[in-house]
Amino acid sequence: MKRKPLVVANWKMHGQSKWIENYIHDLTKPQGQSGQCEIVLCPPFVYLNEVRSLLQETGMGLGAQDLHDSEHGAFTGEISPHMLLDVGCKYVVVGHSERRRLLGETDDFVAAKFAAACRNALIPILCVGENEGEREAGVTESVVRRQLDAVLQVCGNEAFAAAVIAYEPVWAIGTGVTATPAQAQDVHGFIRNYIASHSSASAMRILYGGSVKADNAVMLAQQQDVDGALVGGASLIVKDFLAICAGFSK
Numbered sequence: 001m002k003r004k005p006l007v008v009a010n011w012k013m014h015g016q017s018k019w020i021e022n023y024i025h026d027l028t029k030p031q032g033q034s035g036q037c038e039i040v041l042c043p044p045f046v047y048l049n050e051v052r053s054l055l056q057e058t059g060m061g062l063g064a065q066d067l068h069d070s071e072h073g074a075f076t077g078e079i080s081p082h083m084l085l086d087v088g089c090k091y092v093v094v095g096h097s098e099r100r101r102l103l104g105e106t107d108d109f110v111a112a113k114f115a116a117a118c119r120n121a122l123i124p125i126l127c128v129g130e131n132e133g134e135r136e137a138g139v140t141e142s143v144v145r146r147q148l149d150a151v152l153q154v155c156g157n158e159a160f161a162a163a164v165i166a167y168e169p170v171w172a173i174g175t176g177v178t179a180t181p182a183q184a185q186d187v188h189g190f191i192r193n194y195i196a197s198h199s200s201a202s203a204m205r206i207l208y209g210g211s212v213k214a215d216n217a218v219m220l221a222q223q224q225d226v227d228g229a230l231v232g233g234a235s236l237i238v239k240d241f242l243a244i245c246a247g248f249s250k
């Protein structure tokens with residue numbers, strides 16, 4: 001099944017107004033656009049509105065980097081799915097390893113966030129992936145299966161029908177060490193088969209994330225089950241990000 005490639009810029013905690021204006025100006029110059037690949041920007045929360053207005057008429061989409069699992073309430077500092085919809089988000093990253101590792105997000109909390117996104121017509125981009133020790137111990141598949149099971153238990157078998165999964169090996173994030181195309185394909189294939197044993201998975205897009213750069217995007221894109229990328233560091237430089245998008249516009 002043909003899946004439209006999706007390349008997502010995860011700016012993390014980077015970018016301020018002037019920089020954003022210049023970035024989107026450069027990104028959306030006519031020669032920079034690629035119709036074959038869906039492009040989504042995930043700025044920090046406080047810039048979502050600004051990015052939304054700058055992206056108007058460009059065909060590029062907006063996503064958030066996180067959400068809370070409640071629609072509203074006394075949760076100081078948190079952002080609800082309603083708010084993300086209100087500012088024009090289509091996608092939301094859920095369970096990024098930095099949040100799991102540094103902010104203590106558990107599989108169950110991530111599953112609750114995934115459910116909140118689905119309830120509110122946001123498309124979750126669920127991040128899964130093993131750390132270095134887990135890869136060395138040969139337990140990559142069981143770690144990824146555990147992370148997927150948490151969502152399946154809360155959201156049911158159809159949970160992934162409209163979702164995106166990002167396989168992001170923790171040892172590859174921000175390290176400059178990218179998974180080889182074969183390593184990525186192995187886990188992507190595993191994820192697709194595992195989801196397929198519960199629900200339909202042939203249309204589901206599985207992104208790779210972890211030190212994606214212009215020079216490794218093409219090889220990654222050639223893998224059968226790699227349908228795009230979640231890009232951190234390299235998404236901050238327009239030229240590099242566009243080269244990655246071109247690599248996935250197969």
Ligand code: PGA
Binds near residue numbers: 210230234
């Ligand atoms: P990176 O980050 O591209 O800088 O490795 C990817 C991510 O964390 O989503």
